[in-house]
Amino acid sequence: MINLVINGLNVSVEDGSTVLEAARFLGFSIPTLCHVDGLSPYGACRLCVVEIGEGPRAKLVSSCTYPAEEGLKVRTASARVIRARKMILELLLASCPQSKTIQDLAAAHDVRQQRFKQEYEDCILCGLCVRMCEEQMMAKAIGFRGRGEKRSIGTPFDIKSDVCRLCGACMYICPACQLRCTYNEPEKAICGACANLAPPCVEKDQFDDMMCYMDPCVACEIQKDK
Amino acid sequence: MNQAATTESEKDILEILAKHGDDQGGLIAILEEIQARHGYLPEDALRTVADETGRSLVDIYGVATFYHSFSLEPRGKHLVSVCVGTACHVRGAPMIAEEFERQLGVGAGETTPDREFTLQTVNCLGACALGPIVVVDGHYFSNVKPSKVAGIIARTREGLDEIEVETDERVFPLEVNCPHCNHSLMDPARPIDGLPSIRLTISFDNQHCGFNRSCLYGSFHIKSQIDIPTDTVLYFFCPHCYAELVSASNCTECGAPMVPMVLRAGGMMQVCSRRGCKSHRLDLEGVHV
Numbered sequence: 001m002i003n004l005v006i007n008g009l010n011v012s013v014e015d016g017s018t019v020l021e022a023a024r025f026l027g028f029s030i031p032t033l034c035h036v037d038g039l040s041p042y043g044a045c046r047l048c049v050v051e052i053g054e055g056p057r058a059k060l061v062s063s064c065t066y067p068a069e070e071g072l073k074v075r076t077a078s079a080r081v082i083r084a085r086k087m088i089l090e091l092l093l094a095s096c097p098q099s100k101t102i103q104d105l106a107a108a109h110d111v112r113q114q115r116f117k118q119e120y121e122d123c124i125l126c127g128l129c130v131r132m133c134e135e136q137m138m139a140k141a142i143g144f145r146g147r148g149e150k151r152s153i154g155t156p157f158d159i160k161s162d163v164c165r166l167c168g169a170c171m172y173i174c175p176a177c178q179l180r181c182t183y184n185e186p187e188k189a190i191c192g193a194c195a196n197l198a199p200p201c202v203e204k205d206q207f208d209d210m211m212c213y214m215d216p217c218v219a220c221e222i223q224k225d226k
Numbered sequence: 227m228n229q230a231a232t233t234e235s236e237k238d239i240l241e242i243l244a245k246h247g248d249d250q251g252g253l254i255a256i257l258e259e260i261q262a263r264h265g266y267l268p269e270d271a272l273r274t275v276a277d278e279t280g281r282s283l284v285d286i287y288g289v290a291t292f293y294h295s296f297s298l299e300p301r302g303k304h305l306v307s308v309c310v311g312t313a314c315h316v317r318g319a320p321m322i323a324e325e326f327e328r329q330l331g332v333g334a335g336e337t338t339p340d341r342e343f344t345l346q347t348v349n350c351l352g353a354c355a356l357g358p359i360v361v362v363d364g365h366y367f368s369n370v371k372p373s374k375v376a377g378i379i380a381r382t383r384e385g386l387d388e389i390e391v392e393t394d395e396r397v398f399p400l401e402v403n404c405p406h407c408n409h410s411l412m413d414p415a416r417p418i419d420g421l422p423s424i425r426l427t428i429s430f431d432n433q434h435c436g437f438n439r440s441c442l443y444g445s446f447h448i449k450s451q452i453d454i455p456t457d458t459v460l461y462f463f464c465p466h467c468y469a470e471l472v473s474a475s476n477c478t479e480c481g482a483p484m485v486p487m488v489l490r491a492g493g494m495m496q497v498c499s500r501r502g503c504k505s506h507r508l509d510l511e512g513v514h515v
Contacts, residue, residue: 143284145291156287157269163282 004072013068020048020063028076031085031105033092033175034126035064039135044126045092047105049084051075060084086111095121101175122176123153129170139163142170238263239274253281253289257296266297294348302337302344304382306330307361311350314357318371322358323347325372329379342383399441402487402495407467411487413438418447424487426471427463430454436465443495446504456502459483472499479505 001012006023013022018041023030033045043065050063052074060081063074075081089106094116096102102124127144130153134140141164145152155161242259246252256279260271267290276283290296308323323345327333330343337344351359356368362382370378399421402411413425416438423438428450435451437460454460462471462485473484473496482500484507489495493510 140282140284143282143288145288147292156272156283161283 002068002070004068004070004074006074007076017068018064019050019052019061019066019068019072019074022068023050023063023074023076030063030076031109032064033101033105033124034128036128036132036173039128039131041065042127042131045124046088047085049081049088051078051081082109085109090114091116092124095119096124096176099124099176124176125151125153126175127153128173128175129153132169132173137165137167137169139165139167141165235264235268235271236274239271240278243275243278253279253286254293257286257290261296265301265303266299269298297344300337300341302341304343304363306343306345306378306382307348307351308334308345309349309351309357309359309361310347311354311357313350313354314359317357319358321372322360322370322375325375326360326379329375343379398443400443400495401441401490403490404464404466404469405471405486405488405494406464406469408488409464409466410490411464412441416449418449419445423449425465426485427465427468428454428460429463430458430460437462439497443506443508454501458501460499460501462499477503477505479503 002015002017003010003012004019004022005011006019006026007028009026011022011026013025020030020032020035020041030048030050033047034042035045035048041064043062046062048063049060050066051058052061052066052072053059054073058080063076086109089102089109089111090113092099092102093106093111093114097114097118098120125144130143133142139161141161142153142155145154145156155164239260242256242263246256246259253275256275257267260275261267264271272286272290273283275281276286290298306326308319308326310319310323323334326345330338330345332338332343332345334345334347348361351361351366353359353366353368356366358370360367360370360378362378367374367378402424403409404411411424411426412422414422416423416425418438418440419442421441424441426437426439428435428437433452437451438449440447459482463469464471471485471487473486475484475496476482477484477498477500480498480500480503482498482503484496484505485499487495487497489508489510493508496507496509498505
């Protein structure tokens with residue numbers, strides 16, 4: 001067990017825990033955007049910054065990737081942390097203002113202005129969809145491409161991936177790309193799930209009435225017509 | 227025809243993959259080799275690499291798009307890199323880049339329609355004192371002025387591997403003997419580069435003929451009685467004692483056997499037996515200079 005001090009309270013957590021987990025265990029809320037339980041920590045959005053250390057050596061780190069250390073002193077809501085967090089939210093708003101998730105976070109943290117050049121990106125490169133696709137869906141259909149300002153997320157060669165099952169998990173997890181839905185163009189690279197969803201019994205005759213969850217059932221209607 | 231070409235390139239890639247084995251860290255080396263062979267990274271090649279190595283296509287594509295030196299588009303025969311880093315920039319690199327764009331008729335990052343030149347700008351080549359720098363196919367041109375651009379393009383069209391014997395200090399003549407009979411291999415009757423050449427006999431595919439190569443270390447000029455296809459591994463023989471010249475060691479670049487010759491001043495010279503491979507080694511062990 002590792003003992004550390006968060007906001008003046010002692011806590012002991014298991015080896016391998018992160019500062020974020022330790023803080024949440026104590027009930028301190030730290031906002032996150034690119035962190036989801038079940039996906040590996042990535043540290044992209046920096047919203048979860050906390051201040052560690054004391055005096056002039058104090059520094060800001062992202063709590064979702066920082067491992068809990070023996071004797072570590074953490075402040076999750078110091079003035080410096082709040083200032084940094086507001087700045088990060090302001091920058092996120094500048095790049096992706098249409099995202100409901102980011103709007104809500106900004107409102108919750110009392111961000112009332114946006115002083116930067118307004119852009120309308122549909123991606124903040126948080127990597128959630130990439131990790132979701134790889135770690136939970138075991139597909140690895142999408143990934144990062146390019147670098148620097150040309151960095152983007154998508155399938156190789158921008159064509160529909162062989163390993164993509166159109167599960168839609170990438171869109172489910174995405175905090176920014178509500179606008180990316182290409183619902184009636186199933187050949188588009190990332191998703192076309194809602195246009196491609198077919199009840200399994202249309203192709204495989206193995207569901208009987210008892211197992212059917214659709215009401216009214218599209219497949220039954222089709223079969224009735226035959 | 228097209229079908230044959232595809233399988234041919236796929237065979238190429240399988241060969242490269244076999245060479246690198248199961249080394250998980252070797253992706254960049256594999257991609258570099260494919261790019262060296264094809265000039266760019268074809269989509270099919272990346273798919274083959276993914277299938278054969280068990281890596282996912284996403285990872286390979288990510289690496290291929292991350293590094294500036296990889297290209298997914300076919301590139302020209304000659305790659306012109308104009309440095310526009312800070313030091314070159316203040317010495318007038320933008321003018322050089324513009325001049326290249328004007329003379330080649332393409333913008334930076336583009337290839338001429340005849341597939342001869344690809345022009346690109348790079349951000350620093352690490353030789354700032356020599357700026358502005360232009361690199362064409364690995365050959366560095368320093369202190370380039372806009373007036374020199376036409377000359378660089380013309381030299382590239384002629385072939386940059388042509389060596390200017392009079393001015394290039396890196397080439398020097400060697401005199402060699404057969405390692406078996408110690409008879410001189412020099413042939414004053416058939417000069418190459420204005421100097422006596424090295425006379426050998428070669429055989430490949432049941433053909434035998436005389437073969438002369440330049441005695442200049444660093445020059446790759448040859449004269450052969452019959453045309454030798456590139457990449458053929460040749461067998462070399464002494465024209466005097468008819469013994470085969472073959473070394474115990476293999477070429478570090480292509481794996482073909484090396485051909486040993488004794489230097490008259492002492493030491494050994496070894497050249498690769500594969501036509502087109504420029505690997506060579508000068509072994510001066512035991513020579514008192």
